[in-house]
Amino acid sequence: MIWIDTVIQGVLLGGLYALFASGLSLVFGIMRLVNLAHGDLIVMGAYLILVLVTLLGLSPFVAVLIAMPMMFAVGWLLQKFLLNRTLGDDILPPLLVTFGLSIALQNALLEGFSADSQRLPTNALTTASVDVGPITLGVMPLLTFGSAVLVIVALNQLFYRTELGRAFRATSDDATTASLMGIKPGNIFATATGIALVIVTIAALYLGLRANFDPNIGPARLIYAFEAVIIGGLGSLWGTLLGGIIIGVAQTVGAAINPEWQILAGHVAFLAVLLIRPRGLFPRVND
Amino acid sequence: MTMLALQNVSKSFGALTVTDDASFEVPKGQALGIIGPNGAGKSTLFNLITGNLRADKGSIHFEGRDVTHVSAMERCLTGIGRSFQIPQPFEKLTVYENLLVAATHGRNLSESDVRDDCADILERTELIKRANVAAGQLSLLERKRLELSRAMATQPKLLLLDEIAGGLTEGECQALIQTIKEIHAQGVTIIWIEHVLHALTSVVERLLVLDFGQVIGIGDPDEIMSSRAVQEIYLGIDV
Numbered sequence: 225m226i227w228i229d230t231v232i233q234g235v236l237l238g239g240l241y242a243l244f245a246s247g248l249s250l251v252f253g254i255m256r257l258v259n260l261a262h263g264d265l266i267v268m269g270a271y272l273i274l275v276l277v278t279l280l281g282l283s284p285f286v287a288v289l290i291a292m293p294m295m296f297a298v299g300w301l302l303q304k305f306l307l308n309r310t311l312g313d314d315i316l317p318p319l320l321v322t323f324g325l326s327i328a329l330q331n332a333l334l335e336g337f338s339a340d341s342q343r344l345p346t347n348a349l350t351t352a353s354v355d356v357g358p359i360t361l362g363v364m365p366l367l368t369f370g371s372a373v374l375v376i377v378a379l380n381q382l383f384y385r386t387e388l389g390r391a392f393r394a395t396s397d398d399a400t401t402a403s404l405m406g407i408k409p410g411n412i413f414a415t416a417t418g419i420a421l422v423i424v425t426i427a428a429l430y431l432g433l434r435a436n437f438d439p440n441i442g443p444a445r446l447i448y449a450f451e452a453v454i455i456g457g458l459g460s461l462w463g464t465l466l467g468g469i470i471i472g473v474a475q476t477v478g479a480a481i482n483p484e485w486q487i488l489a490g491h492v493a494f495l496a497v498l499l500i501r502p503r504g505l506f507p508r509v510n511d
Numbered sequence: 512m513t514m515l516a517l518q519n520v521s522k523s524f525g526a527l528t529v530t531d532d533a534s535f536e537v538p539k540g541q542a543l544g545i546i547g548p549n550g551a552g553k554s555t556l557f558n559l560i561t562g563n564l565r566a567d568k569g570s571i572h573f574e575g576r577d578v579t580h581v582s583a584m585e586r587c588l589t590g591i592g593r594s595f596q597i598p599q600p601f602e603k604l605t606v607y608e609n610l611l612v613a614a615t616h617g618r619n620l621s622e623s624d625v626r627d628d629c630a631d632i633l634e635r636t637e638l639i640k641r642a643n644v645a646a647g648q649l650s651l652l653e654r655k656r657l658e659l660s661r662a663m664a665t666q667p668k669l670l671l672l673d674e675i676a677g678g679l680t681e682g683e684c685q686a687l688i689q690t691i692k693e694i695h696a697q698g699v700t701i702i703w704i705e706h707v708l709h710a711l712t713s714v715v716e717r718l719l720v721l722d723f724g725q726v727i728g729i730g731d732p733d734e735i736m737s738s739r740a741v742q743e744i745y746l747g748i749d750v
Contacts, residue, residue: 387615387622390604394612397601404561405665406587406616 229359230480231473236361238452238472239369240434242465243427244445245452246375247420253459254396254416255311260322263446264329265421269295269428270437271333274342284344288429292422299421304414311413326442333439344432368430372468375423376461382419392416451494457504466505470497513575514539514669514700515560520569522552522559522724529555531724532569537669542701544711544732547721548744553704556721557671560702561593562586573669587617592667594658594675602647606638606657609646610664617665629664636660636690652683659690669700676707684710712736720744 248262259265269291276287306325310317352363383389391412395402399409431437431445448471455470456463471490478489497505515537522530529552537543547553558564560571562583570579578586601609610632614625633639636656641649646657655675662670672691676684688710695701695714705711711732712718718732722744728735735741 387611390608390612391616393604393608394601397603398599401595401599401601402612402616404563404583404587404593405613405661406584406619407612408584 226480227477230476232359232361233365234473234476235469236365236369236472237476238465238469239365239372240427240430240468241448241452241471242372242468243368243375243423243430244449245456245464245468246372246379246461247423247427248446248449249453249456249459249461249464250379250423251417251420252453254392255413256315257307257311257318257413258315258322259307259417259420260319260446261326261329261442262322262424262449263444264326264333264442265295265298265424266428266431266445267437267439267442268329268333269421269425270344270432271337271342273425273429273432274344277345283347284429284433288425291428292425295421295425296418299424300414300418302421303417304410307417308410308413326446330439330442337439339438339440341436341438342432343436344429346433350433364430364434368434371426371430372465375426376465379419379423379461388415448490451490454504455494455497457506460504460506463504463506470494512539513537514541514573515702516572517560518570518572520559520566520571522555522564522567529724530559530566533721533724533726534569535719535726535729537700537702539668539700540698541717542695542703542715544715544718545702545704545721546706546708546711546718546741551721552724553721554673555724557593557673557702557704560671561591587665588619590666590668591671592617592662592665592669593671593673594655594662595673598651598654598658600646600649600654600657600661602645604646605643606646606649606660607633607642609657609661613661613664614666625664628666632660632663635693636663637686652679652687655679655687656690659687659694663694667699669702670694672701672703672705674704674706676705676710688713708736 244266248259251257251259272291272294273284273287276282276290277284306321307318310321350364353360354363383392391407395407395409395412403409451471452467453464455467456465470493474493475486475490479486513536518534520530520533521528533556545553545556555564559566562581566579570577572578573586573589573591601612604612607629610629611622611625614620614629615622618625630639633642636659638653638656638660641653649657659675676687679687684707691714703711703715715732717730718735719726720728720735720741727740727744728738
């Protein structure tokens with residue numbers, strides 16, 4: 225029974241990793257941009273929520289609603305005025321610029337909030353649990369997983385059911401031709417990054433509620449996100465969720481065997497998937 | 512009324528002059544064919560008209576308005592539509608979605624306003640049965656039809672066709688000519704670059720010959736085709 229419990233906790237943890245990864249996957253899928261500052265943006269989101277909670281005395285769940293449009297604006301401006309300038313045939317400039325952004329963000333957060341680890345205030349809800357048969361599930365992990373599924377369903381709806389989604393897909397397919405049809409790729413990319421940062425904010429909420437954070441944990445979140453995206457196959461959102469689950473389960477099972485193996489087991493699972501399916505579980509046909 | 516007017520337009524890439532002092536006018540409702548050997552600068556001329564390239568010298572007027580310094584997107588919105596020599600559909604979008612993108616963004620309208628138009632266009636270009644197929648799955652003729660449909664979806668006043676008949680079988684070519692004739696009959700002004708001469712001459716009213724970036728002749732298709740200059744330069748006949 226302990227094993228079933230371990231696996232289920234791992235699946236739920238995978239929801240958090242899928243939230244980390246969805247924004248990364250979205251941005252990569254639309255503009256082939258690998259945002260190395262993604263993890264630091266999650267941490268920045270967590271600090272933003274913390275500031276709103278502290279200054280306005282709000283519940284984190286309310287603060288996140290205020291933080292989301294703010295982060296959308298950050299993403300929009302970041303893409304429009306910085307990252308769009310790095311896009312082109314060469315893949316190196318966006319990597320270098322986002323790597324620099326990652327360092328700048330970490331140091332800015334360190335300057336502003338010190339290296340002390342922080343946590344979003346918890347209440348009864350965040351520590352509540354429900355019993356399902358012999359297994360006890362935390363409400364927070366369930367909420368996290370539910371949010372991840374909701375985010376992915378919403379993104380899929382956006383992509384395949386709306387005009388904006390069609391513009392996303394058309395621009396992703398061929399930005400030059402799209403611009404001839406009257407689409408402004410620069411604005412489409414800016415909107416996509418804005419949406420990615422809204423998802424980042426949701427991820428930041430659960431990151432801050434479930435564990436401590438400090439300015440230096442961004443790069444590790446980036447790696448989990450990356451692994452989830454690559455296991456799933458670049459550009460597939462449901463694949464990203466599955467990738468998150470695989471890493472989550474590997475980590476909890478690893479930890480159950482030996483507490484020192486938690487992080488290692490996740491990375492080993494990632495390497496194992498790459499050995500068997502180098503292009504991920506659900507690769508896109510044309511890439 | 513003049514739909515499009517080029518005055519002394521020149522374009523160079525480094526030392527290579529690809530468009531050399533080109534001047535011509537296209538009256539509203541006319542179909543103009545452009546011929547010339549490979550490398551004569553035909554596609555460059557199109558890129559200058561659509562705004563994908565900017566002219567180094569000279570001016571381009573569309574419906575009396577100076578568009579020389581207007582962006583490609585803006586020109587699309589004012590009514591210049593084009594098809595590409597090599598079809599460039601959005602491969603992962605369906606045929607219908609390809610048209611919706613062109614129609615909504617190319618005309619600044621919402622989806623509900625353009626749905627019927629798009630279905631009409633697909634009906635006319637005989638793609639309606641393939642509407643929900645991903646564009647990447649289409650045959651060459653279907654891709655060419657999609658290029659045409661997509662250009663039509665932006666409701667162009669001026670339609671630029673770039674070697675749309677190339678690579679098709681005789682039967683396919685005839686079918687496409689029929690569709691283009693119908694579009695022209697509705698009053699759309701057309702400029703058509705084509706190597707398949709019989710396809711071109713069965714539609715256009717005027718022919719322009721380009722060589723080394725220069726306009727070396729423009730006028731009645733029969734006269735142009737029988738002129739000495741064209742036979743020498745374009746057909747490679749030593750007269």
